Amino acid sequence: MPTKASGVESPHACKQYAIYDFMKRNSDNVIIVDEVMKVYKTRKIEYTAIRNISLTVKTGEFVSVLGPSGSGKTTLMNLLGTLDRPTNGKIFIDGVDTSTLNERELAILRNRKIGFVFQSYNLVPYLTAFENVSLPLMVDGIDTSENLKRGKDLLSEVDLEGKMHKKPNELSGGEQQRVAIVRALINSPPIILADEPTGNLDSKTSDAVMSVLVRMAKENNVTIVMVTHEEDIAAYSDRSVYLKDGVVEREKRLKK
Ligand SMILES: Nc1ncnc2c1ncn2[C@@H]1O[C@H](COP(=O)(O)OP(=O)(O)OP(=O)(O)O)[C@@H](O)[C@H]1O
Ligand SMILES: [Mg+2]
Numbered sequence: 001m002p003t004k005a006s007g008v009e010s011p012h013a014c015k016q017y018a019i020y021d022f023m024k025r026n027s028d029n030v031i032i033v034d035e036v037m038k039v040y041k042t043r044k045i046e047y048t049a050i051r052n053i054s055l056t057v058k059t060g061e062f063v064s065v066l067g068p069s070g071s072g073k074t075t076l077m078n079l080l081g082t083l084d085r086p087t088n089g090k091i092f093i094d095g096v097d098t099s100t101l102n103e104r105e106l107a108i109l110r111n112r113k114i115g116f117v118f119q120s121y122n123l124v125p126y127l128t129a130f131e132n133v134s135l136p137l138m139v140d141g142i143d144t145s146e147n148l149k150r151g152k153d154l155l156s157e158v159d160l161e162g163k164m165h166k167k168p169n170e171l172s173g174g175e176q177q178r179v180a181i182v183r184a185l186i187n188s189p190p191i192i193l194a195d196e197p198t199g200n201l202d203s204k205t206s207d208a209v210m211s212v213l214v215r216m217a218k219e220n221n222v223t224i225v226m227v228t229h230e231e232d233i234a235a236y237s238d239r240s241v242y243l244k245d246g247v248v249e250r251e252k253r254l255k256k
Contacts, residue, residue: 029092030190030223031057031080036089038075038246049075050246052089059190062217062224064234067243073227074195076243080225081114081193082106094190111140115184115192115222117213119199121176123168129155129179130164136187147186154182158212174205181213185220192217194226198233210236 033055040047050072057063065073078084079091082098091098094113101109116122123132133151137143155164158178168176177197184192197213198206214236217224226237234240240252 028059029056030059030094031055031225032090032092033076033080034090034092036079036086036091038072038079038084039087048246050079050086053243053246053248055241055248057223057225059223060218060221061239062214062226062237064237064240065225065227065243066229066231066234066240067249071243072246073243075246077193077195077225077227081116082110111136111187113189113191115187115189117177117180117184117192117194117197119196121168121173121180121200123176123179123183125168128165128167129160129171129175132168132179133183133186136183140187142187151182151186154185154216155179157216158182172205173201174209177201177205177209178212181209181216185216185222188220190221190223192222192224192226194224196227196229198228198230203232206230206233 033053036050036053037048038050040049053072053076065076067073075084079086080093082091082093082101085099093109096109098106098109123129124135127135130151133155134143134148137147137151152164155161158181160175160178160182163171163175168179171179177200181197184194192213194213198209201209210233213224216222224237226233228234235254238253238255240254242249242251
């Protein structure tokens with residue numbers, strides 16, 4: 001916590017204290033986005049993809065992010081996932097100010113705290129479903145028999161018991177996405193970030209995948225932030241946040 005130096009508090013220290021105080025009072029906020037801005041700079045132009053977004057997400061909450069193409073949804077997800085850094089503002093993940101971490105520390109934070117689910121399932125093509133699910137455990141050096149059994153149990157829970165030894169190209173889109181969801185959950189991260197997880201699926205398969213995602217997240221008190229274009233898919237969430245031109249245009253509470 002910042003301290004007063006010679007009786008004068010700098011605006012920066014005041015701001016730091018305000019954030020600290022806010023977090024203390026809202027300790028169940030697993031994600032805090034504080035006045036975040038993202039400017040993409042190329043040699044010729046600067047483009048402000050996100051301007052001054054502030055957002056909090058509570059532990060166990062499921063937030064959907066909607067908005068037109070180019071409104072900044074993926075940019076926001078990349079910032080939340082610490083895959084990219086904000087130009088201005090701060091992001092706190094599970095109480096950690098990510099702006100204070102170096103690249104190596106961010107990689108550790110990502111591995112421990114965040115499971116990613118993408119539109120294209122991003123499975124390793126030459127590994128089986130079970131091996132794909134086990135991969136994060138191996139990266140973390142925690143591929144114990146107990147954890148590997150958990151992988152098998154989770155695959156069974158998403159009805160893939162008989163397909164554990166199949167490779168991605170032998171699985172349907174919905175099956176591949178269920179493998180990707182189990183892979184995202186295998187390290188028991190507190191947060192799942194999903195960018196259009198049903199974007200490549202038909203509506204029936206989308207519903208099946210969403211049911212699995214919601215059930216598993218609620219069972220494990222996992223927080224989800226999910227980008228979608230579809231109101232039907234957003235209806236699974238607790239709250240929808242609508243982006244337009246890089247700002248939060250409005251929010252809609254759906255549950256609780
Ligand atoms: N690496 C980059 N360099 C420059 N501009 C970028 C970069 N990435 C995104 N942008 C621009 O930032 C804006 C927001 O992009 P973003 O990918 O966040 O949109 P989106 O809401 O996810 O859109 P979509 O629904 O099409 O996926 C767009 O106008 C895009 O052209
Ligand atoms: Mg996008």
